[in-house]
Amino acid sequence: MTMEFLVLGALEARHDGALVDVRGMRQQRLLALLLLNANRAVPMDFLVDELWEDPPPSARPQVHNAIRDLRRVLTTGEYRLVTVDVGYRLVLPEDAVDAHRFTRKVREARAAERDGRLAEAIRLLQSAVDLWRGEAFAGLHCPAVTSAAVKLNEQRLTALEDLMALRLKVGETSSPVGELTALLAEYPLRDSLRRSLMTALCRSGRQADALAVYEEGRRFLADELGLEPSPALRALQAEILADAPGVHAAVDRPAPVGPPAGAREPLPAGPRPPGGGPNCLPHDLPDFTGRAAETALLLDAVGRRTPGAPLMLAVDGMGGVGKTTLAVRLAHRLTPDFPDGQFFVALDGYDESRPPVPPLRALAVLLCADGVAPDLLPATLEERSALWRARLAGRRCLLVLDDALDSAQVRPLLPGAGEALVLVTARRKLGALDGAVALPLDVLPPGDAVDLLGRVAGEGRVAREPDRATEAAALCGFLPLALRIAATKLRDRPAWRVADLVARLADPERRARCLRTADRDLMALLRGSYQYLDRAQRRFSRLMSRQPAGPFDLDRAAAVTGLSPDEAEGCLDVLFENNLVRQEGSELFSFHSLVRDCARALPDPAEPERPAPPAVLAEVVDLRVPAAL
Structure with a gap:
C-alpha cells in the first residue's frame, strides 16, 4: 500500500490512488506545513503562529487534536507522524510528494541538456510540468505555505520556459506558436516566453508578427511598470529587423544553472540569505532644520526594538509638515544599521493629480528594486506580497512607505520576519497598524522656523530683519513646506526685503499666490486632504x-x-x-x-461636487521620487 501527497494544485492525499478525506481548512493547512518540512522537526510554536493570526488559549490543544486526526490518515509503516521534543516530524519517502518528483525531473532534465541529450531533456521537462493540476497549494493561505507556493509556481513557469526554448532548439517552429501565445497571454511579463514566441514566429516566416509581439510587450511594460524592454528582448528585435541569420537557426541557449545531479532539492521554505542590497532612498536635504526631539524619540524606538523582529514607525501629520523629509533623514542616518537594502516607494495617497498607488503595483516597484526581473513578477497581490516577505526574511532592511492613504494600502508591503525597519508616513492617523510606534508630527517651533527661512533664503538677509522674519514664519503657520516655498521666493528675488515677503503673506489671497511655484502649490497640496x-x-x-x-x-x-x-x-x-x-x-x-x-476656499456643498478619486486604483506606477513634504 502506498500514499502520495499532491500539492501542485489543490492539496490532496491519496491512498493506493483513492482520495483520502482530510477534513477542515485548519487540518489541511497543518498537513501542508508538515509536508513543507517533511522529515524535519516542526516546532509547535511555528505551527501555532502559522495557523492563527491571533492564537486562542486553546491553540496547542487544537493542534494536538488535528495531529491525532492526521495520524489516522497515515496508515502504513513508511509514513509516520512522530512527536519530537519541540513539536512533530512527518516521516515519508521523498517521492511521496509530487513537488519533490517535479524538482527531481527538472534537475534530471537540466543534466540531460548539459550532456547534449536534448530529446530526453524535453521528455523529462514535459513530464515535470504535466504533474501540475493548478496553482500550488491552491486555496490554502498562511504565510509559510503562501511563500512556498509562490516559489513553486515560479519554478513551474521557469520549467515551461526551458521546455519551450528546448523545443525551438531542436527545430520545432510552428507547433510551439499556439502554446507560447496562450502562455504569454496569461503571463505577459515573462521575458523568456516573449523571446521564444518572437523566435518561433520569425522562423515560421512571420517576421511582422514577431515584431508585433515585441511592440505589444513594450507597450505593456511601459503602461504597467513604466519600464523599457530588457536588453535581450531589444537585441532580438534588432536581429529580426536586420534579418540576421541567427534568428532563423536554432539558438545555442546556455543551459540553466541547477543543483548538482543527485542532490536533493527540498520544497522551498527557507528565506533568502542576508547580503548587500540596493539603496533607493531619495536625497537628504542639506538644509534640514530642527526635529531634534522627534528624531530622538524615533531613534530611541529603534534602539529598543525586539531582536529578530520587524519594527514599524508611523509618522502622521498635516500636508506639508515635513513627514517625508524627516523619514528620509532618519533613513539615511540608520542606513549602516540596515545594510541589506534601503527601499523607498511613493504611495501617492493624497495626490490630487493621480489616484493612490495600489499595493500590487507598489510591490512591483519594490521587488524590481530588489533585483526581481519584471517578467518574473507573480500576477496576484497575495503572491507578490508573499515573495516580498520571503525576500526580506532574515535580512536587515529599511523600508520607507511614503504618503500612505490608509492601513489597507500598507499591510501587503510589510515584512513578516527579519530585523527590518519600516517607516510609514501618512496624513491620516494609522491606528489600525497594530504594533506600530506612532509619532504625530506638528509644525516647527518658532525658532526653528526662522532658522529654516534663513538657511534657504540666506542667513544674512533674514538676520537684518529679525522681527519681520519672525512675522513671516508665523504667517506661514510655522509649516515647513510653506516656509520653504516662501524662503525660495525671497532667495530668488534679491530686490525683496523680508518686509516685502511679509506684505505678500499678510493677505489670505496674496498668501495663497505667494505659496505657489511652478512645481509646488501649497493650497493644492492641502486640498488633497479633503478629497476623501x-x-x-x-x-x-x-x-x-x-x-x-x-x-x-x-x-x-x-x-x-x-x-x-x-x-x-x-x-x-x-x-x-x-x-x-x-x-x-x-x-x-x-x-x-x-x-x-x-x-x-472649498466649493460650496450646494454645488455639484467633483467625484473623489477612487481609492487605490492607479493604472501606472510613477517611479519619480516626489518632492519631500
Whole structure:
C-alpha cells in the first residue's frame, strides 16, 4: 500500500490512488506545513503562529487534536507522524510528494541538456510540468505555505520556459506558436516566453508578427511598470529587423544553472540569505532644520526594538509638515544599521493629480528594486506580497512607505520576519497598524522656523530683519513646506526685503499666490486632504473655517453648522483623524491657519461636487521620487 501527497494544485492525499478525506481548512493547512518540512522537526510554536493570526488559549490543544486526526490518515509503516521534543516530524519517502518528483525531473532534465541529450531533456521537462493540476497549494493561505507556493509556481513557469526554448532548439517552429501565445497571454511579463514566441514566429516566416509581439510587450511594460524592454528582448528585435541569420537557426541557449545531479532539492521554505542590497532612498536635504526631539524619540524606538523582529514607525501629520523629509533623514542616518537594502516607494495617497498607488503595483516597484526581473513578477497581490516577505526574511532592511492613504494600502508591503525597519508616513492617523510606534508630527517651533527661512533664503538677509522674519514664519503657520516655498521666493528675488515677503503673506489671497511655484502649490497640496471626506464633513470644515480664528468647542461647532452635537462630534473625529483640526484640550479644537485658508476656499456643498478619486486604483506606477513634504 502506498500514499502520495499532491500539492501542485489543490492539496490532496491519496491512498493506493483513492482520495483520502482530510477534513477542515485548519487540518489541511497543518498537513501542508508538515509536508513543507517533511522529515524535519516542526516546532509547535511555528505551527501555532502559522495557523492563527491571533492564537486562542486553546491553540496547542487544537493542534494536538488535528495531529491525532492526521495520524489516522497515515496508515502504513513508511509514513509516520512522530512527536519530537519541540513539536512533530512527518516521516515519508521523498517521492511521496509530487513537488519533490517535479524538482527531481527538472534537475534530471537540466543534466540531460548539459550532456547534449536534448530529446530526453524535453521528455523529462514535459513530464515535470504535466504533474501540475493548478496553482500550488491552491486555496490554502498562511504565510509559510503562501511563500512556498509562490516559489513553486515560479519554478513551474521557469520549467515551461526551458521546455519551450528546448523545443525551438531542436527545430520545432510552428507547433510551439499556439502554446507560447496562450502562455504569454496569461503571463505577459515573462521575458523568456516573449523571446521564444518572437523566435518561433520569425522562423515560421512571420517576421511582422514577431515584431508585433515585441511592440505589444513594450507597450505593456511601459503602461504597467513604466519600464523599457530588457536588453535581450531589444537585441532580438534588432536581429529580426536586420534579418540576421541567427534568428532563423536554432539558438545555442546556455543551459540553466541547477543543483548538482543527485542532490536533493527540498520544497522551498527557507528565506533568502542576508547580503548587500540596493539603496533607493531619495536625497537628504542639506538644509534640514530642527526635529531634534522627534528624531530622538524615533531613534530611541529603534534602539529598543525586539531582536529578530520587524519594527514599524508611523509618522502622521498635516500636508506639508515635513513627514517625508524627516523619514528620509532618519533613513539615511540608520542606513549602516540596515545594510541589506534601503527601499523607498511613493504611495501617492493624497495626490490630487493621480489616484493612490495600489499595493500590487507598489510591490512591483519594490521587488524590481530588489533585483526581481519584471517578467518574473507573480500576477496576484497575495503572491507578490508573499515573495516580498520571503525576500526580506532574515535580512536587515529599511523600508520607507511614503504618503500612505490608509492601513489597507500598507499591510501587503510589510515584512513578516527579519530585523527590518519600516517607516510609514501618512496624513491620516494609522491606528489600525497594530504594533506600530506612532509619532504625530506638528509644525516647527518658532525658532526653528526662522532658522529654516534663513538657511534657504540666506542667513544674512533674514538676520537684518529679525522681527519681520519672525512675522513671516508665523504667517506661514510655522509649516515647513510653506516656509520653504516662501524662503525660495525671497532667495530668488534679491530686490525683496523680508518686509516685502511679509506684505505678500499678510493677505489670505496674496498668501495663497505667494505659496505657489511652478512645481509646488501649497493650497493644492492641502486640498488633497479633503478629497476623501464626504459632503457633510467638507461643509462642516468650510463653515467652521469662516468663523473667527481661535479654539472652539463642540457646542459652538453644532450651533454654527446646524448639526446635532453628536453629528458635529462625528465630523470633528474624522477631521482630527485626518490631521485637519487640532485638539487644544479635551473639549477644544482649532484649525491651523493655512488649513483654515484652504477650507474656506472649498466649493460650496450646494454645488455639484467633483467625484473623489477612487481609492487605490492607479493604472501606472510613477517611479519619480516626489518632492519631500
